């Protein structure tokens with residue numbers, strides 16, 4: 001197998017001087033700005049219209065820059081951010097429960113298992129409050145109390161109530177808020193919106209990002225766009241695993257294009273697996289549906305104590321409600337008595353896998369556990385429970401045909417209701433394009449924001465913090481930091497796309513597409529993507545070992561070969577060709593898969609979303625190795641997809657916090 | 669098609685159909701979809717004469733095959749409306765919806781200038797009602813269902829959200845006029861209160877939004 005190389009080259013993350021709480025203020029006080037008259041001389045490309053992209057495009061437009069904004073959907077409002085349910089964190093301390101900027105910062109760093117860059121996280125916590133003010137001013141209808149003030153809930157086991165929400169549709173409402181600001185700027189002529197356009201490559205001139213090649217998905221034609229700076233806001237790479245909670249169109253191609261040009265890719269191994277998703281039901285399934293984590297507040301997770309019962313469940317001979325209380329193993333409550341069903345996401349996910357691997361799974365595939373509301377319904381009544389989770393119960397019933405609130409059995413006077421079945425699924429990716437404090441990648445003039453960068457969540461993300469990060473980047477960080485870069489660009493005239501660099505870039509993209517069309521093999525894109533997903537889930541999933549990762553790399557090599565020689569794309573390049581577009585993305589998912597495996601193999605420790613079976617405590621908990629792995633792993637491309645990438649380390653320095661061990665007994 | 673398990677979603681059935689076509693060397697059927705959870709508004713499809721199919725309060729992607737009987741013939745068509753031209757097969761262009769929003773579906777407010785979020789209390793009732801209106805996913809089923817091809821339900825949902833909140837008041841008059849003028853310009857039909865839109869809306873956007881829009885519009889006209 002190809003060895004990865006390690007490069008000792010130092011990395012400049014441009015963290016400002018001063019105490020942690022003053023860095024951002026200092027930065028803003030001393031950064032270079034672009035004056036209003038000069039802003040209109042500068043063009044900025046923003047790829048993506050999710051929370052990060054839409055908020056950045058709108059804000060840059062308001063400031064006076066000329067913005068070109070791209071998305072692959074038919075409208076900016078349909079970016080994947082729309083699907084976020086639970087909420088968004090902020091350190092407002094409206095509930096007077098002791099929250100503060102410092103506490104949010106601390107929780108985020110700790111939640112990330114001490115693998116995030118401290119200065120970035122502090123800034124995130126600092127601007128979190130501005131986000132809520134901003135969104136309320138836009139007319140985002142957050143949930144409110146009877147007194148008319150904003151409501152909060154606690155989320156993901158935090159000790160304070162700092163999560164703001166709009167029913168179960170927080171992402172939708174935040175995105176529609178950003179979309180409304182974006183629309184105002186489109187109307188004002190400051191943002192030009194390109195829908196159903198897919199960025200295929202970034203154009204680099206003299207070492208700086210100066211434009212993109214994008215495909216008009218309707219006409220099938222490639223088009224060129226030039227600008228003084230390029231911002232990538234294209235979301236995460238969860239769909240590498242084929243089945244995930246991400247939308248079908250989520251992809252990592254823009255990030256991979258940057259990576260192939262030399263932008264470092266940081267911490268790809270950190271992927272988050274969400275414990276409460278509806279289990280896989282068959283091989284025709286296209287995606288997995290997340291059931292809100294809030295269900296764990298009242299639901300109890302269990303599998304049968306006896307393996308015979310599990311076998312009967314798997315064979316469909318009995319139902320969950322046939323098994324009485326004393327025969328149930330509430331394994332989270334048993335293993336983690338202090339936190340019970342509310343343990344962090346990765347702990348809950350691995351515990352479910354452990355039971356299922358031992359044969360205690362409760363559905364026909366053996367890959368599901370029960371989430372049961374009987375105790376809560378018996379205690380509080382069905383009305384209270386339906387008030388809390390009614391819409392989730394309905395959603396579950398629509399998908400599975402089982403109503404979790406329905407009385408199913410009575411044994412010895414105890415009422416048992418239909419339990420839900422759940423299983424973990426890929427949900428979020430903490431890794432991403434490496435960026436410095438200014439959110440600039442290792443290529444000048446190329447910035448990355450939102451889920452597609454690696455910046456703030458370390459090895460694991462807390463619930464309700466992705467929305468916060470996307471909007472922090474887009475509204476409050478990038479619009480400042482990008483000016484520091486642009487201030488000396490004002491004398492550079494608007495670019496023309498008639499240049500040898502653009503010619504070459506377009507030619508390369510065209511050749512890629514021609515090559516894909518020319519394969520004319522036998523297999524559909526989806527069939528290969530599913531195979532990729534299986535390899536990733538089985539060998540680079542929730543629990544990884546040296547052997548599993550080496551096997552994965554071998555299998556991925558074969559899979560790439562299969563893709564390159566046996567893919568079939570019907571139709572032509574004229575007009576819309578969905579299969580061709582999917583093939584283009586799949587090629588990058590394969591490279592991404594390898595990158596995840598390389599990073600996971602290199603990281604001989606368990607931390608956050610990355611679990612190496614070789615590194616666990618006796619209780620089966622993740623064991624970090626701060627001595628050897630207290631760094632950001634940055635991967636540099638080596639000229640072609642077949643060669644292993646080079647590792648460059650960004651050492652972490654903690655000033656504000658000392659790194660502590662983590663155990664579920666004292667965690668959260 | 670054969671052997672479709674009942675727990676397959678409608679769009680997964682379409683995937684299976686497309687895989688079959690590709691296997692035969694033919695081009696698959698093009699249709700819009702993304703989240704497959706009923707929230708992005710990307711999926712469309714007229715199924716057996718109903719936008720988003722026979723289920724109420726659900727999008728096409730939330731439709732499961734157990735709704736149909738073995739041996740049923742299912743008719744699938746794209747949205748039909750002059751304002752939504754077909755791009756390919758079952759995929760249409762809904763850009764007109766974006767244009768209506770661009771005409772005024774916002775609060776004119778600059779990033780960074782906001783006061784504390786709790787400075788203006790808003791009654792829970794108003795906030796909840798605004799939320800109900802803001803739930804619209806912009807799918808276009810209302811237009812597809814309407815014999816006049818009117819976009820009133822869609823438009824009224826946005827106007828109502830802002831009409832119910834203090835943040836939206838300052839621009840209320842300008843907003844409603846600009847958005848209505850845009851809707852007319854883009855070739856959507858007039859509303860004749862048949863209510864087909866609300867009956868087919870997957871997010872249960874209520875007809876009372878249209879009544880509120882009409883009030884807002886009258887108010888705006890009166891003060892001209």
Ligand SMILES: Cc1cc2nc3c(=O)[nH]c(=O)nc-3n(C[C@H](O)[C@H](O)[C@H](O)COP(=O)(O)OP(=O)(O)OC[C@H]3O[C@@H](n4cnc5c(N)ncnc54)[C@H](O)[C@@H]3O)c2cc1C
Nearest residue numbers: 048049050051052072081086087199235450451464466467
């Ligand atoms: C089901 C679900 C629930 C969630 N719930 C929560 C929650 O409650 N709280 C929370 O904080 N987080 C939540 N998350 C995570 C959060 O939603 C995402 O991390 C976040 O929305 C990502 O935003 P983004 O702007 O970075 O990217 P996205 O919203 O993914 O947007 C990506 C954009 O890039 C565009 N794009 C992609 N590739 C290209 C290309 N090549 N060319 C042109 N355009 C391109 C897309 O069209 C899109 O506009 C949830 C995620 C899921 C899946």
Ligand code: SF4
Nearest residue numbers: 804805807808810869
């Ligand atoms: S009002 Fe209903 S049918 Fe019309 S676009 Fe909104 S959600 Fe779709």
Ligand code: FES
Nearest residue numbers: 702704709711729
């Ligand atoms: S695919 Fe998103 S609403 Fe149907």
